[in-house]
Amino acid sequence: MNNNTTCIQPSMISSMALPIIYTLLFIVGLFGNSLSQWIFLTKIGKKASTHIYLAHLVTANLLVCSAMPFMGVYFLKGFQWEYQSAQCRVVNFLGTLSMHVSMFVSLLILSWIAISRYATLMQKDSLQDTTSCYEKIFYGHLLKKFRQPNFARKLCIYIWGVVLGIIIPVIIYYSVVEATEGEESLCYNRQMELGAMISQIAGLIGTTFIGLSFLVVLTSYYSFVSHLRKIRTCTSIMEKDLTYSSVKRHLLVIQIVLIVCFLPYSIFKPIFYILQQNGNCQQLNYLIETKNILTCLASARSSTDPIIFLLLDKTFKKTLYNLFTKSNSAHMQS
Template sequence: MKNSTCLLQPSLATTVALPVIYSFLFPAGIFGNILATWIFSRQAPTKRTQYIYLVNLATANLLVCITMPFLAAYFAKGYQWTYHSGACRTAVHLGTLIMHVSMYVTIIILCLTAVSQYATLKKNSDAQYSQAVNENFHRCVLVKFRQPKFAKYLCIIIWLTVICITVTAITYNAQAGAVEGLDRCYNVRVEAGEFTTMIAASLATACFFVSFTTVLLSYYSLTRHLSKIQKNTCIGEKHLIYSRVKRNILVIQIILTVCFLPYHIFRPIFYVLLTNNDCPRLEYLVETKNFLTCLAAAKSSLDPVIILLIDKTFKKHLYGLFTKSTPEHHKREADIFTEKTPEM
């Protein structure tokens, strides 16, 4: 796309609606995710695997939210900035790039959370169901996902990979921008990218669909597993616990479907339909992409609300911030994100 002569003309939907949406999402996301990070790191039992994932999820959400003012400014004024201005380079590097990278961290961690939920519940049910598959590779992998140490190392690897990708991408963009001599900040190269950008986008899309399929298989496997043990044993009061974990994995699947799936279905279509000579079509495609990106970013602001609805420990500690409830009130509360079977 670097040789395109098309000058993008953003509509009011881009210059007004997107900045307003990001401006509303920013304070809600910052407050909610800082609160969630504090609760999970200070109040909740963070040595448990699920809370390690949740702390990292809240941190990634926070990074996405921090980029929102830059994105709001870019969509409001980007068509007036020159490409080499400080405002443009800041918005493109700290806004678009870091937001996308952090967004994929949240996708991966959501996937890990779902697998960990499945692994934990399967451990509890397998303890009394089967001893014949102890050496099974599938079982050994699930054991790893229940280990807090493994979760910590996995999150460290994810963040190190993200930092390397971010630094490399920013360096590449800075060098490429110096050669191109572009005029406006809101242009085809920034919005569509070049060949290397398309390759990175293809890998990111593949990463999403692997995560999406993994969560889907976790939900299917859990449903099938519960159906099997119900035929062989009477699970009684544990049924509610199993149903909650099943619901939590379903919630993760819904989040991935509603917030991320439309964007990742559209992005390959976006690159296929890009035509240098057809400016009206290109403007329509770019604006559609930007609104679907906004939908994906909105998930980071809504995550604390979702956690509040489904996580009882988070709800208890949040309630405790505004009441004078005693520590005994919070002790050993039922929790959907724990290694051990929660009390009912």
């Protein structure tokens, strides 16, 4: 058994707590997202652009949930499996592929939802006399596309194609080339947790991408607040207060989700790659534990999204309420 294998030892958090957490998240996420997808596909007739974005977000969430059992089994049994065993390769490939593809798709869709919500406000105000020519062109024509259902469908398809086209080759390269270069003996090892050069570069690019997605949402939110202050000084908006409050709430919810779930992961990932180079086993174990916990936190967003849908979309909330009301009425009559 080589030094790398003996250096990396899973703690109780990795071998016990994470499998339990991933199992619970899988059950909750599978039920909530399956119910949400059923509502979006069958119970909402006229779909707005937001519904299309949310339906694709649910698809990404279900993909994350499908990876959770693999991640749970890896943390539970990975330190017992041989590195080149079939179960190690399957769990690593499917778990990593599903998790990263869906995380990046989710981030892009959340960014488009933020832009769409912002466009809701700007579309209503782009024809005002106080609006500049630049704002009328940019907000009235460019951002307007994000609210068009056909554009939303095409954009989501492009998202899936681009993300899959980038991540799948990286994962295949890791599985075929990088994973065979190491001299590890156990599945849970330094090579698996850190990746080689190509994987680390891809990880840093992905982390930068997370930061840019967060910046899009942040910019949309504060541009909205700035615009709201501007028009309040120019005109009365009492009749529009409900629309403005709704848009502001939507952007704020998306911003909170990114701050809580993704921002810690994106901040820690570059730090992780820098600090892991010193070779200290104890520190390396702490770094790996932290990385795995933050990855679990990022994936947990997929299981809690159905709750967020209740805050983001009135049609979804009303449809869900009607379903439970009818179900309770039928149960009482029987």
